Amino acid sequence: MKIKIGAFLGGLLFGVGLAIAGMTQPAKIVGFFDFSGSWDPSLAFVMGGAILVYTPVYRWAMRSWQRPIWAPTFLLPTRKDIDWRLISGSAIFGIGWGLAGYCPGPAFTSVGAGSKEALTFGLAMLLGVGAYQLFIRLREGRTGTRTDEHAAAMIDG
Amino acid sequence: MNAMESFTPFASTLGGILIGAAAAGLLLFHGRIAGISGIAGGIFRRESGDVSWRVMFLVGLFSAGLAWSYFFPQDYAFDISRSTPVLIVAGLAVGMGTQLGSGCTSGHGVCGIGRLSKRSTVATISFMITAAITVFIVNEVLGGSI
Numbered sequence: 001m002k003i004k005i006g007a008f009l010g011g012l013l014f015g016v017g018l019a020i021a022g023m024t025q026p027a028k029i030v031g032f033f034d035f036s037g038s039w040d041p042s043l044a045f046v047m048g049g050a051i052l053v054y055t056p057v058y059r060w061a062m063r064s065w066q067r068p069i070w071a072p073t074f075l076l077p078t079r080k081d082i083d084w085r086l087i088s089g090s091a092i093f094g095i096g097w098g099l100a101g102y103c104p105g106p107a108f109t110s111v112g113a114g115s116k117e118a119l120t121f122g123l124a125m126l127l128g129v130g131a132y133q134l135f136i137r138l139r140e141g142r143t144g145t146r147t148d149e150h151a152a153a154m155i156d157g
Numbered sequence: 158m159n160a161m162e163s164f165t166p167f168a169s170t171l172g173g174i175l176i177g178a179a180a181a182g183l184l185l186f187h188g189r190i191a192g193i194s195g196i197a198g199g200i201f202r203r204e205s206g207d208v209s210w211r212v213m214f215l216v217g218l219f220s221a222g223l224a225w226s227y228f229f230p231q232d233y234a235f236d237i238s239r240s241t242p243v244l245i246v247a248g249l250a251v252g253m254g255t256q257l258g259s260g261c262t263s264g265h266g267v268c269g270i271g272r273l274s275k276r277s278t279v280a281t282i283s284f285m286i287t288a289a290i291t292v293f294i295v296n297e298v299l300g301g302s303i
Contacts, residue, residue: 011217021172049173068188089258094284096250098291112222128252133201
């Protein structure tokens with residue numbers, strides 16, 4: 001129960017952060033990539049602020065913590081290899097991000113805010129996520145093993 | 158709207174700090190990476206005991222939008238010109254791309270770079286480049302309205 005409440009509060013804080021940061025406004029995302037027009041560097045400040053907090057906490061936890069407070073172990077990415085799925089999948093994501101100005105976090109929270117555009121985008125996004133996961137499950141079902149694709153699909157974040 | 162006029166260094170840094178704090182909290186309490194696409198994708202895997210926290214995190218995100226928009230509806234303005242088919246194509250690309258590429262802006266761009274992960278750094282460079290090319294084509298070739 002406390003994990004569920006904690007996760008809810010985590011999502012709540014994350015969503016408020018996105019709104020304050022301006023990241024729920026697709027014009028600011030498109031503006032960040034609009035080098036030929038009037039550039040809006042805000043996105044870099046959002047990522048910078050987040051990394052500035054996250055990195056020291058992560059390093060401290062890895063150095064001094066045996067385990068997280070509510071779970072037996074840290075479940076963190078272990079892969080180090082750069083493969084074509086990582087690069088091409090990210091490239092496809094970038095195209096969608098540039099087209100609509102939404103990445104997954106802002107899309108979910110903007111659906112909550114009642115945005116029709118976010119709802120259209122978000123339903124298609126969930127369809128894409130679900131279709132990919134179903135495809136991987138079917139492949140696993142056929143081979144009877146967990147494929148490395150499946151493991152890779154979730155391991156970075 | 159002139160984008161440079163809307164540049165918000167202080168609000169964006171503050172929002173980033175809150176995002177980083179939320180991600181740090183998920184790490185310290187639950188030992189997980191706060192990647193939204195990874196959290197969402199895991200729901201479809203339906204592994205026992207690993208679904209409800211994911212759903213609750215997304216409900217938290219949704220609730221933040223619901224509550225915040227009551228006071229600040231302008232924070233959710235969709236001030237670019239995109240047709241429904243474009244939004245659908247974009248959503249499918251983000252959905253499938255993030256699963257194939259194992260993450261999005263939060264998982265790779267914040268948590269991954271924050272962990273100094275080479276994979277996440279490469280992924281972030283990859284999606285930043287294609288997003289920039291896409292925006293260039295949309296704005297400069299297609300006139301900004303698609």
